[in-house]
Amino acid sequence: MEQQIITTNRLHEQENKVQEKYELRISANSIEASDARFSIDNLELGDMFTILDVYFKRSDGEIIRRKRNKGERKVSNQTMARIACQLFEDRLSKLSYEEKENFPVCKYSPKFELIKGIYTSVEEFKKRRNTLEYLTYTYDEGKMFVLYCWNIFSTIQFVQECLRRFGDLGDQFVLTYRDKIESEIKNNEIEEKELIQESKDYLNEYSHLLIESKNLIFRGAPGTGKSYLAKEIAADIISEGRVAKFSDLTPEQKQQVEFVQFHPNYDYSDFVEGLRPKINSDGTIGFELQDGIFKKFISKARKNYENSQKSNEEIKKEESVKENIKDFFSSIELGVDKFKTVTGNEFTITNIGDNHISIFIPNNPSANKLMLNTDELRLMLESDKNFSKVNEMPVFFGRKFATQEYSYIFSLYKEIKKKKIKNSNNRLNEDTLKKKYIFIIDEINRGEISKIFGELFYSIDPGYRGTAGEISTQYSNMHSDLTEKFYIPNNVYIIGTMNDIDRSVDSFDFAMRRRFRFVEIKAEDRLEMLSDLENDEIKNEAISRMEKLNKEIVQVEDLNENYQIGASYFLKLKYLTFDQLWTDCLKPLLQEYIQGLYNESEIMKKFEQAYGYKESSIGA
Template sequence: MAFPNINRQHILDALRYIDENGIPSHNQSMKYDLITDDGKKYPTKYVVAVADHLANGTEISTEGVHGTDARSFLKKHGFCIEAKQERYELIVTANDVSSTDERFTMDDLTMGDHYKPLDVFFQKANGEIIKRNYRKGEKRNSNQTMPRLACQIFEKQIVALSVEEKENFPICQYKPTHGVFRGIYDSLEGFRKQKKTLEYLTYHYDNGRKLIFYCWNIFSTLLFVQECLKRFGAEGDRFVLSYREKETGEINPPPPPPLETEKYRNPYSEMLMESKNIIFRGAPGTGKSYLAREIATDIISNGYFDDYTQLSGEQRKQVEFVQFHPSYDYSDFVEGLRPQIHEDGTMGFALQDGIFKKFIQRARKNYEDSQKSKETIEKEISAQDAMENFFSSVELGVDSFETINGSKFFITSVDERCIYLSIPGNVTDRLVLNTDEIRKMLESGEDFQKVKDIASFFGKQFASQAYSYDFAIYKAIKETKNKTSRKMAEQETLKKYIFIIDEINRGEISKIFGELFFAIDPGYRGRAGEVSTQYANLHMNPEEKFYVPDNVYIIGTMNDIDRSVDSFDFAMRRRFRFIELKAENCLEMLSALENEALEEEAIQRMTALNQEIVNVEELNENYQIGPAYFLKLKHLTFDQLWTDYLQPLLQDYIQGMYDERAIMKRFEQAYGYKKKDGEDIDAAVTHEG
């Protein structure tokens, strides 16, 4: 359901209205509340109904307001929504497992997928309470906290068990009809031999030693915890777990598919992790581009998938793909001037970021945000929220503002980088401000009282003209910050970003990368490799530096027989790890044919043809035919693949060689192509006299 013409200010006005007039008893919320910074609670549906009344003059009624729509609408405008969750308590003893939630039963522990832990502790018979001693970086109150606490309490007894006792230790039984998961292992390899899955926990002890066993949802290890009490606990000992129902979106995804490797599915993924930059080289059609996407998917999904189409929209933002060609240059890749039509209809040029710089900005933001504390993130969100609310309330080109000296101006446009001003009567009637400067001022929490304070804040000896207008807008934003709600902030998770450059050798590398040779070097990632780009003097902040963060990985592909290989920049060569792919390395891609007989025949023909190719004195493995060509068999016959794709390519290979006709004849026979009646190979080998 849409809520037309309602903005954040209408919602804030609705909260004041409710403060003054109260909430009718029939409009009290049963499950969800909007929570403000001062702790006040408001029913979400009623807030939207009142805001609609104030914005559009409608009668105040919640009948047409759907709860889910109301919550989403309020969250979109930056308000904190909390559920009136009932807190359940589960008690585990040696003889019983019980919960205040009447729906709980040990006969169906899969229900644990729908609950979130709040707290857990161990209580001795004498009343002493012991809580988890969290390791550095360990997540608080997770599904793994209770079994880890059990390991902490009974560590000596568990470690003292024999290998056989550990391997037979009961861990989980979701339902009486299901088998029992058993086994405590001292290595991931030992665990994976029994169960190839990511569903496990690791308990660390004694300077690097480990206990590893199965764990998934909040209830999955209840059997393990109870068994610990039975074997090692004293009478009256118990574990107490507090939990609540999950919200929509918190529900566990399906368990990930089994893994065949230590972390990633593809062995080349580890090579990329180690080297940061790799280039796949080899003959045409060996699956280099296919493999690059597969590796990117493998890494981004943490080994869950290898099919790029299975990545979510958010995950795909961590992957970028570009293909180099002779006309590709620095302005396409990094930044450059592009034509732009101004508001007055005149034509000019504006600096625009290229595909690589945009990609790096996404990766860099994630990298830098992951290093920030929750408090810093909350300040940034608050500042961004204040700016968005302010600019959304401004009527561009109409609402006027004044500097501290009385200079009147209008805001004509706003984007992520710039605030565009019109200053009537000024010698320079237009001015562009840096959005980031105002954002930093708000994030700092400082109280700027004069323009000189801004200059000092940015480390400048003298205040520029722009600071006067920055100060005016800053004051206007601060004045409009009335009642604001608390916005939830979470620590950013560090992600990996994969940039794929197809046919990297076809572009003029030095012209495309420019000074970035230094920045992409694995040894100079991060601020150690900062450089000024060619157009730095045109940036809003000319002192701004460019660097490639540690969470960026680059994959290039190149054909060995391409004539541009010989001219590939040596400065670039030493910054990449080169991995050769032979025709037989990616045969698994032929499974996409979804026809075992066709796949088998394709491999047979390809192998025979490639053997004949290397038998030619002037050719070698770099000229072999890769499996990617044979994927065309989805739509073509073997004969069509030969006449329309393979034959023309092979003719180029042997052009100018002695006895081309005989060589092509051997290729035909090896591939299994039979000429049709009246067809003569001489007609195909047109360049032979």
């Protein structure tokens, strides 16, 4: 009973302290504290307090607060350091590698060592300090500052150093805090979770390589499971370390991955964009500009990336416009309902596609059919501009002159605006606005790279992701928006695979080589693939035969590790015997490798012996 009274009294004391606020004013060379308990030599005290507010005050009295990213808490133990990064981002980024590495961050007390370092990635940070107590600040299209951060006082010395180097006399940070109450002490795990939210524990050892490099090519001998590995990595990253197999992703998650295989006839129009034949409503054949598989994928990823940078209000406005356009076209009868331009030209809508609206103009015998661009109508409705004249449209779309189509688009614009605009009721899930997209190119070396990628060599470079690498494509003069630029957003990752023995490897474009990180996958690196063979006895025998055969292959003077046999060949043992695998799959491949060598038959006999094939067992 006595213990209960003591505990209750302590709780009452703590609850009363909630109303008491303390303030630190941090300048370049001093700290003013309203809390008598504060000591620069005991920053561990910060564990006891909760931040109420933090801001930067210039010497002229101007107050600057944190420009929060989507999903970032209004105020946390990281906010003070984040404001410093926000204010001095340019100066911090221009520090040399050595200066960043030795930048003071925190010293808890005289008995502790000085914690130093501003790092460019979580991986670099963890090489020096193996802890989850850090913050990440992203700037300039994906570049990063990573530094130590734990309690509310742990970045005081960091911001002081920023003020000394980059601030003006009289500048200061102001930190307001209070004592934690009992419930906050018990629930301190919430703050810990915030500190590690950027750290993903991926299942696959290669996933971090892709995240760091953006573009990755797996090279090596055939059958080493490079394509399978690429899909495993995609599943790992897309699911944030929750699933290891591509087949385990949800249908929605699979939309974040695209797979294509290059071949000699693959070209720019397949990959990026090009003119494709199209049958018109009257049966005639015409051509229209269509996006290729890569550009379609990038558009999807770019939309997600750009939406993640927008406010909920902006996204809802765009959704509302889409819904209103859809409702408008659903309410009309094709070929029957009539509309008029401002000059009195009458027309009907005959077809509605994803990108175009087909119209029929009965009183214009010379050109009674037109295709209107759906995107132009959408952009006008999304704009805050209230169009009152057709001649306002060329300026809006960046054209010198109005086209015939503008009169009809303007008419539809006015018709939709007449309707009562409905606001979208779709609830936004922030998780859906922060996705990663992975594009896999199998046999990347089999295509003519310069022909397929064209001018995309520039924007595909990891150093020029985002608007820094935006370009005009070959067909940009045919786009509805002439100001439209193509770029690859930061949430896109590219994996390529290539066999080292493929003759086309020698001609692989050097400009493209510079833009990818190459990782060799050796025959023995992917033995875990054989776990798909449910019989352990078969699996162990497969590994033994593969190792012996590969050892014999590298003994041949004109062969090397690139000619070794990978584990994926042995997955055929699900439906073949060991002898069938040899005669039907491995023997023909190896014969092709050694074709033309003077001792071909002798080499094949050594291969057979190493593999364990006995000719007499055929048909047994």
